[in-house]
Amino acid sequence: MAPRIGIVGAGHCRFGNSSDYDLVDVIAYAANEAFVDAGGLALRKEVDQVLVANMAGGLFNRETAVASALVSRMDMEPCPAELVENGPASGASAVKLGYMAIASGMADVVLVAAGEVMRSVTGWEATDIVATMAHKEAEYNMGLTLPGFAGMFTRLYMQKYGLTERDLALVAVKDHDNAAKNIYAHVQIPVTIEAIADGPEASVVNNYVAEPLRMYSTCPITDGSAAVILVNMDSPKARLFKKKPIRIAGIASATDTHCVHNRKDPLVLDAVRLSAEKAYKMAGIGPKDISFAELHDAFVIFELLISEEVGFFERGTSFLAVRNHETDLRGRLPINTSGGLKAKGHPVGATGVSQIFELVRQLRGEAEEGRQVKDPKYGMAVNFGGFGNNVVTTILAKD
Amino acid sequence: MIDFSAYGEQTPHIHGFRCQKCGTIYYPAPMVCGKCDATRDPVTGRGWEEFDLEGRCTLLTWTRVWNLPEGFNKKFLMFGMVSFPNGLKASGRIEMEGDPKIGMALVARTIEADERPGKPVKVFVFELA
Amino acid sequence: MAIDELEKKLRPPEVALAPYPAKVITLASGETMVVRECTRADVPALLATVYPLIEVAKDYYDVVATRMYNEILSWYRYRIANEFVIVGAIEGVIAGIVTSRHVDPKLGMSLHTMTIKRGLRVGAQLFAAKMEHHLEYLKEEEVWIVAESPIGFKRWMIEYELEDRSALYPGVRHELGGVPTFALTRKLWDAVKAVKCTGTRPVPPAALKTAEKLIPPEEYIQLPGWKRNG
Numbered sequence: 174m175a176p177r178i179g180i181v182g183a184g185h186c187r188f189g190n191s192s193d194y195d196l197v198d199v200i201a202y203a204a205n206e207a208f209v210d211a212g213g214l215a216l217r218k219e220v221d222q223v224l225v226a227n228m229a230g231g232l233f234n235r236e237t238a239v240a241s242a243l244v245s246r247m248d249m250e251p252c253p254a255e256l257v258e259n260g261p262a263s264g265a266s267a268v269k270l271g272y273m274a275i276a277s278g279m280a281d282v283v284l285v286a287a288g289e290v291m292r293s294v295t296g297w298e299a300t301d302i303v304a305t306m307a308h309k310e311a312e313y314n315m316g317l318t319l320p321g322f323a324g325m326f327t328r329l330y331m332q333k334y335g336l337t338e339r340d341l342a343l344v345a346v347k348d349h350d351n352a353a354k355n356i357y358a359h360v361q362i363p364v365t366i367e368a369i370a371d372g373p374e375a376s377v378v379n380n381y382v383a384e385p386l387r388m389y390s391t392c393p394i395t396d397g398s399a400a401v402i403l404v405n406m407d408s409p410k411a412r413l414f415k416k417k418p419i420r421i422a423g424i425a426s427a428t429d430t431h432c433v434h435n436r437k438d439p440l441v442l443d444a445v446r447l448s449a450e451k452a453y454k455m456a457g458i459g460p461k462d463i464s465f466a467e468l469h470d471a472f473v474i475f476e477l478l479i480s481e482e483v484g485f486f487e488r489g490t491s492f493l494a495v496r497n498h499e500t501d502l503r504g505r506l507p508i509n510t511s512g513g514l515k516a517k518g519h520p521v522g523a524t525g526v527s528q529i530f531e532l533v534r535q536l537r538g539e540a541e542e543g544r545q546v547k548d549p550k551y552g553m554a555v556n557f558g559g560f561g562n563n564v565v566t567t568i569l570a571k572d
Numbered sequence: 573m574i575d576f577s578a579y580g581e582q583t584p585h586i587h588g589f590r591c592q593k594c595g596t597i598y599y600p601a602p603m604v605c606g607k608c609d610a611t612r613d614p615v616t617g618r619g620w621e622e623f624d625l626e627g628r629c630t631l632l633t634w635t636r637v638w639n640l641p642e643g644f645n646k647k648f649l650m651f652g653m654v655s656f657p658n659g660l661k662a663s664g665r666i667e668m669e670g671d672p673k674i675g676m677a678l679v680a681r682t683i684e685a686d687e688r689p690g691k692p693v694k695v696f697v698f699e700l701a
Numbered sequence: 702m703a704i705d706e707l708e709k710k711l712r713p714p715e716v717a718l719a720p721y722p723a724k725v726i727t728l729a730s731g732e733t734m735v736v737r738e739c740t741r742a743d744v745p746a747l748l749a750t751v752y753p754l755i756e757v758a759k760d761y762y763d764v765v766a767t768r769m770y771n772e773i774l775s776w777y778r779y780r781i782a783n784e785f786v787i788v789g790a791i792e793g794v795i796a797g798i799v800t801s802r803h804v805d806p807k808l809g810m811s812l813h814t815m816t817i818k819r820g821l822r823v824g825a826q827l828f829a830a831k832m833e834h835h836l837e838y839l840k841e842e843e844v845w846i847v848a849e850s851p852i853g854f855k856r857w858m859i860e861y862e863l864e865d866r867s868a869l870y871p872g873v874r875h876e877l878g879g880v881p882t883f884a885l886t887r888k889l890w891d892a893v894k895a896v897k898c899t900g901t902r903p904v905p906p907a908a909l910k911t912a913e914k915l916i917p918p919e920e921y922i923q924l925p926g927w928k929r930n931g
Contacts, residue, residue, distance in 0.1 A: 301641035311600040314693035321651045324635030365731030377899035384636040434653045434661040
């Protein structure tokens, strides 16, 4: 029987601009915070495996083999260490591989540390680097970028289901409101619907990025790091950690076509649905059991689409739930309580672990005042790699 | 014998690929045929036939992107996804005045673009029919 | 005040510039920013705002702050011709400043743009306001533009599709030195003003009153830990 695996330590830095700092230091900062949270830096010697998530350190920072560097920076040699790269799903993939390391019996304690420093290059260069996850000949060479795909996607959804630009702005207002209370968020400024959608200046203040997506429907370029410590809850080592583990109830992933134009239905995110189904099955629960969720909203349209694909809402109706405030912090099903990628920020390699950090904080009851979900039982995180062609779903449980 | 025509002025083309074992067509090229498991040798091209992917197509969706990546010093570019009569789909740039409409008929051709460092790359351009 | 003969010789000839009508912009945060032209009475607050940023090397704040300090002080002391200064203020607190000069009826010379409150595109709004003044109210035909920050400049160059006049150097040479000069012509402005320039006029009296007496910011995100009265 597979062991129970839980998270006993979690760390996070303030997302924003860390371009003055070395990438490995940025990641090590979150790792240190995770150990402090778990009971102290002396616990480093209990770690059997280090997994580091980072998407493009070689391109953004001219730093590669980052896992090896981190182990040395943290004085953790000779602990085994590997780098995990799965585009923007690197973080959750690293957690999944950490889970598998413990489930296989090869480890009892795993440190998963994730980070990205994107602001060491210009915004145009960062956009170009992120675009390298697209198909080189059929997409990247055309000049297509992630905002471009998201714009095309949004237009199709608007045409099919009647979503409006104002609906997208409502999601942004919610996300910014949540992030304003999150001490780790990049953008802690609330925005108003009047300013970004209804008012006479809204079209200039909230300008188009990739029509019909506007600036406040897309995430900022962000630096940051997050880390979690996984433990085999059934091993004696579990007793070394001071906090009760938050159990990983389900974790799974799935893939889809690399070229976005080759999806069977461009508005159907098969990889999201399949990974969520597997995670639900592993956890023995369904969508109705989820108390809150962190959904990969690099573009606000994704929060809506993913929430439908994982079964929270019928296809084409999620934006109606937003209009009814069902996904607000005090709503029926809070989504992106951290502020989401939209306002918390999206350091690509770190995001998956940052989402799981939020789940842990909420399930422990440690979120900031005004941002704590009431009595959460199960939290879900969906981390997108590529443009939805490699997705990891994680479900955490408060036992 | 040398094929001297290879040195002449070349019109760029983007290719679709046909599996010669079962006839299934693809764009872009796979390494394995999803229907009959035939593999493609990228060096010899054995077992696969290339054909020009161009001409009439239908617009599936589009966007106008204002924040372009490094190397693209333009205010904006329009991009779209199209489907060809043979069922293949592709992404590329749209060149036309005004706003495109989903479902409109366009014509696909290939150009060479050099916004990024390195060798020029082949790019689809979709224009009014 | 009587100006003595020597002082008169040292002052540049001035033309009476059409005033810039104040406007108010609702920023994404919901805060309202009053955008108005400054008078010499605003100079103490303007200088106090700019001065601390002389120490910030990042993003070329040091060069821009030094030069803007000079421009504001020179304008105050009547040692620069036909300059105007426009400020953006949120509840009276200075959020950004732009400086510029009217050269002749056909030409404007954009000097500097400084964002104090970051994250709300204040700089972009004030740059557009400056261009609005040059082309809509001073009715010039074009504005010459250069920049210190390569990133900031590239954004303007692309978003406004500025005309590159660098090949005409030294015939076309911006006052700020031997940097490549770009031009925003009336035609280019007309093509972008709807998406770049916004604001509501007239400013409601209560809002205008808040911007009557300008207040230098207490803190700067560009200077972590710095406090004006600490």
